[in-house]
């Protein structure tokens with residue numbers, strides 16, 4: 001099959017279903033993630049909790065670090081670029097990463113336009129807070145969506161809000177008569193063809209993971225209960241007291257999300273989770289980046 005077609009990119013994302021994708025900043029963390037059973041790792045300079053603390057401009061990770069991570073593991077390696085930063089994306093594609101995250105966790109490079117992801121052979125994942133945003137990103141060529149949550153807070157409340165919103169809107173679309181879809185597409189700022197597809201499929205046309213603020217195995221299981229296809233975890237693992245234990249527990253929780261006895265067992269010995277932040281106290285809301 002030809003490399004980089006829409007079908008291949010979308011199909012690749014489907015292979016991550018039921019799995020955990022872990023943010024990592026170096027080879028050591030990447031190996032912890034791989035050993036824990038992560039389906040992929042996401043290379044970045046700092047996990048979101050540290051990006052939040054450091055302030056300033058957060059950019060694509062250094063090429064040396066991404067190479068170090070690519071050399072360390074055999075699972076797919078994703079890496080983040082700033083929203084709208086076509087050059088960072090071209091560089092990562094040339095480097096040969098497996099997936100690019102056009103991410104609000106980094107400082108946006110363009111305050112109006114996202115990358116036209118159809119122009120790339122490498123697949124992209126993008127964040128969304130509602131159905132309209134998800135479909136706009138898919139229209140631009142995203143092969144995978146992750147609900148945004150509020151990254152780096154250890155607080156799952158925004159992840160829950162965004163996943164519930166997307167799922168509610170999908171249910172709403174399914175109850176609409178066909179003649180309502182054009183107005184609804186206009187209302188949410190999404191192409192009507194994609195709204196029609198959502199109605200037909202009863203879900204997003206691409207895989208939808210949960211992200212941002214997942215800090216315990218119970219949080220990860222909760223996101224699966226709400227309909228996520230899998231989860232991204234960053235700070236929740238590497239800002240916890242025992243990352244290897246927490247990473248393994250996250251993977252098991254996503255597998256056994258519907259088995260309370262197993263979840264109990266998984267949650268018994270995870271060490272101390274990362275500290276959490278109240279959303280009302282935040283100076284930066286990363287979720288508001290992107291349009």
Ligand SMILES: O=C(CO)[C@H](O)[C@H](O)COP(=O)(O)O
Nearest residue numbers: 048151152211212213234235
């Ligand atoms: O954009 C992302 C997906 O890789 C974030 O890094 C992810 O949301 C992690 O957030 P957190 O640090 O709260 O787990």
